[in-house]
Amino acid sequence: MTNWSPTILTRVMLGVAVFLSAFPLYWMLVIASRTNADAVSVPPPFLPGGNLGENIVAVLNNEDAKFLLGLTNSFIVATVVTVSVVIISTLAGFSFANLNFKGRNLLLVLVLLTMAVPLQQMGVVPLYRLMVSLEWTGTLKAVILPYLLNGFGVFLMTQYTRQAVPMELVEAARVDGAATLRIWWNVVLPAVRPGMAVLGINTFMLMWNDFMWPLIVLTPDNPTVQIAITSLNARFSTNYTLIFAGTALSIIPLIAVFVAFGRQIVGGLMEGAVKA
Amino acid sequence: MPYALVSPYFILFAAFGLFPLxxxxxYSLYDYDLAGTTEWAGLDNYAALLADDDFWRAVVNTVAMFLIATVPQMLLALFxxxxxxxxxxxRLAIRMSVLLPLVTSVVAVAVVFTQLYARDWGLVNWILGAxxxxxxxxxxxxVPSWIAIATMVDWRWTGYNAIIFLAGMQTIPRDLYEAxxxxxxxxxxxxxxxxxxxxRPTMIFVVLNSTIGGLTLFSEPTTxxxxxxxxxxxxxxxxxxMFIVKQGFREFDYGYAAAAAWLLFxxxxxxxxxxxxxxxxxxGTK
Known part of the structure; x- marks a missing residue:
């Protein structure tokens, strides 16, 4: 296996990749912990300063930014969408993978097709008009509902269930007299938990980062965290430490999730890629 | 029972997939004005778009940024x-670090890069100045703005695509290499x-993903x-x-924006x- 050991070039390349991946985040921390005068000095500062706490307090206390509200809203939106998408996808995935019914393949193809259409960009005008007529603009409902439709989730859970829950298992449970929902709860759910975790983490991150639709349908008075950063950026464009402290706050929850579930995220991504 | 289990998805699909499409x-066949009156327009919106320099500029920008971002990104991700x-x-730590960009929020990253690219005190100009x-x-x-935005996209996605390629590489039987x-x-x-x-199969997946993502680019250039x-x-x-959002939600020309959405598709x-x-x-041959 000597063939697989890395050359110097490989090591250098990996080092550069790790450095470049981490650098903008490090930079965020540097500016977020400095003063505004430091942020615009030449040459730029390369080490963190001592003002991080101060700057974060300033962001949280800024009445116009509504940053705390933005964080809370993003948390609500991401959690509700994640839980719903995971449940909907697990149910549908079980159905497609383990149950026989008329039109199954046709419906599955339909799911695949929805994955290929960028609905958020394509359907933005009617979706907005729908929210206006329901008087939901400016509310979190308007952000949450369109994202409950997630073709990728159904596809992923179908693939995962196929491999994790053999048909024989389902049939054996049925012979024992278990009802379909019971089989789902007792047999399928425990087996597909890793797949649910991957889908859940994925959905949470996508929702936390979502930008275009909330920018259209929400107002700065009731923002998600991305919208809150955007208004900070627009209103206090020269107050770099304020903006950067905000961006640092906005990624802390994601980094926490990532560090906690890093192994599953990497593993899940790689597994999903090969199966898809 | 199976129908009941898949029905939540398809109800959502009807409401938030089929209906908007x-x-x-x-909408794209009607003319809307600010007063809220609508008038049948046939294909006028499409004809107007095809004659609209602003629309074509947006198309050129999008395709150019897509190419500037994707070509180096694919090569880098492969290597x-x-x-x-x-x-x-x-191993795990290094794989996790190249995925780190993916889990940071797009807007936050765009803010950081915008500062790195600042004209008078940005780090990029300072290094180039050296x-x-x-x-x-x-x-x-x-062109510089395209390059700046393309680097934001690449920073985010190169590591992710590398991990996907890696997964594909690990399915290649080792005896092929030994032989x-x-x-x-x-x-x-x-x-x-x-x-x-x-x-090749992995590449089709990655390239299709990048195409959809690249041609619908919004967050980075907006920020x-x-x-x-x-x-x-x-x-x-x-x-x-961005053109669609501007036409639809700043000019309130819903018909025009809707037609542009179909052209984007x-x-x-x-x-x-x-x-x-x-x-x-x-x-080539396989």
Missing amino acids: AFTLY LANALNKRFRF FGVENTNWRAER AAIDGASRRRQFWQITLPML FYNGNVDGGSQGQFQTVA LLILIGAAINFLFVRRIG
């Missing part, structure tokens, strides 16, 4: 995946003759101009997605088809 088509496929210590390059105004000029080594094929040759052709969908003073980095189909044909030829 159908109505986008419907990075190849490197990640070797044996070394701290090589005698004069300060570039990354936001004001067309090639016995035949005296160099490692470089093995990469081009075995790895690349065997990666680069402080959350404004104009894409710079001359629209030099306005993408088609057409653009994605064309892009996907070209990429598909291109990837099919990669690695």
Whole structure:
């Protein structure tokens, strides 16, 4: 296996990749912990300063930014969408993978097709008009509902269930007299938990980062965290430490999730890629 | 019972998938004005778009940024995946670090890069200055703004695509390499003759994903101009997605925006088809 050991070039390349991946985040921390005068000095500062706490307090206390509200809203939106998408996808995935019914393949193809259409960009005008007529603009409902439709989730859970829950298992449970929902709860759910975790983490991150639709349908008075950063950026464009402290706050929850579930995220991504 | 289990998805699909698509088509055939009156317009919106310089500028910007971002990104991701496929210590930590960009929020990253690209005190100009390059105004000029935005996209997605390529590489049977080594094929040759052709299915997935993502680009260029969908003073980095939002939600020309959305879809189909044909030829004979 000597063939697989890395050359110097490989090591250098990996080092550069790790450095470049981490650098903008490090930079965020540097500016977020400095003063505004430091942020615009030449040459730029390369080490963190001592003002991080101060700057974060300033962001949280800024009445116009509504940053705390933005964080809370993003948390609500991401959690509700994640839980719903995971449940909907697990149910549908079980159905497609383990149950026989008329039109199954046709419906599955339909799911695949929805994955290929960028609905958020394509359907933005009617979706907005729908929210206006329901008087939901400016509310979190308007952000949450369109994202409950997630073709990728159904596809992923179908693939995962196929491999994790053999048909024989389902049939054996049925012979024992278990009802379909019971089989789902007792047999399928425990087996597909890793797949649910991957889908859940994925959905949470996508929702936390979502930008275009909330920018259209929400107002700065009731923002998600991305919208809150955007208004900070627009209103206090020269107050770099304020903006950067905000961006640092906005990624802390994601980094926490990532560090906690890093192994599953990497593993899940790689597994999903090969199966898809 | 199976129908009940899949029904939540398809109810959502009808409400938030089918309905918006159908109505986008419907809106695109009408003329809306600010007073809220509507009038049948047939294909007028489409004809007007095809004659609209602003729309074409957005198309050129989008395609240019897509190419500037994607071509180097695919190459880098391939080589990075190849490197990640070797044996070394701290494997998980290194794989996690190249995925780190993916889990940071797009807007936050765009804010950071915008500062790095600042004309007078940005780090990029400072480094280039050390090589005698004069300060570039990354936001004001067309090609520099494309490059700046493309680097934001690449920073985010190169590591992710490398991990996907890596997953594909690990499914390639090792005896293929061993046989090639016995035949005296160099490692470089093995990469081009075995790895690349065997990666084709993974590559189709990655390229399609990048095409859809790249042609609908919105967050990075919007944040680069402080959350404004104009894409710079001359629209030099306005993408088609930004154009749609501007027409629909600032000019309130719903019909025009809807027609533009369908043309964007057409653009994605064309892009996907070209990429598909291109990837099919990669690695030549198999």
